[in-house]
Amino acid sequence: MECGQSFRWQPINGWYYGVVDSRQLKIRQEKQTLIVESSDDERPDQLEAFLRRYLDLNRDLSAILNAVDIDPFIHRAIETFRGMRILNQEVWECLASFILSQNNNVPRIKGMIRTISARFGEKVTLGDPVDYSFPTPQALAQAGVEALYDCRLGYRAPYLWAVSLAIAAGEFDLEALKSMPYAEAKRKLMGFKGIGEKVADCICLFSLGHVQALPIDVWVKRIIEQVYLKHNASIREIRQFAQDYFGEYLGYAQQYLFHYARTVGLEDMLRGER
DNA sequence: TTCCAGGAGAGAG
């Protein structure tokens, strides 16, 4: 919930509160049991099916972790954070959120998303705290680019607005994206201004199920350069190495390394070498 | 004050 995939979860005295697909969820894990409340009036079996999908619980995690547990560095990350999974997020929210993420820090990304949700989303709550659904493309398109500037999105405002317009007008089919192979979906996404290679990979990994995708941000770049290659490298070289080295579950490997470097420290990773 | 943040577009070489 806190590893930088979703910007919508907040820990409040032992629970996580978040908004997913227009419902507020309140969740807590007790050993092998997940305790869940939803603001939506939905059948328990449907909610369970939804969460299994969202939390990627139907995937054999140990098989993936065994496949990428190939050196002391990632081994330490895996034993520290075993259980962390790649979420299957709603595509539109993921796309819009990572447009806002560029050249930005996590607290402010969360703030921007909170602002546009409060202004253009719908209220959803279990009581306290109140939260808001992520605004639809139609809502943002209708709001106008000036209203998005007012949300302090900076130069990202026109990027988000243009994407909202294209989707609201039916010029871009989000559903079609889901059935495309990785390379095609990525290329399609990069057609938008404001979506470059890194953001496209985030969308592919966090909402389209392409676990081979590798978002290369400043942290992943540092990790591959300093821990593995031992020299500065281009994005192309980093991607080629990582694909050859970690294989088909590259996206999962990346998330463990990324989270370890950010929370424990890159220095600690480097010291971990014998 | 200066630096940096889950980058990307535009232009130059």
Added chain:
DNA sequence: CTCTCTCATGGA
């Protein structure tokens, strides 16, 4: 193809 500059904003 790669390199460089610039783009808002706010927290450290």
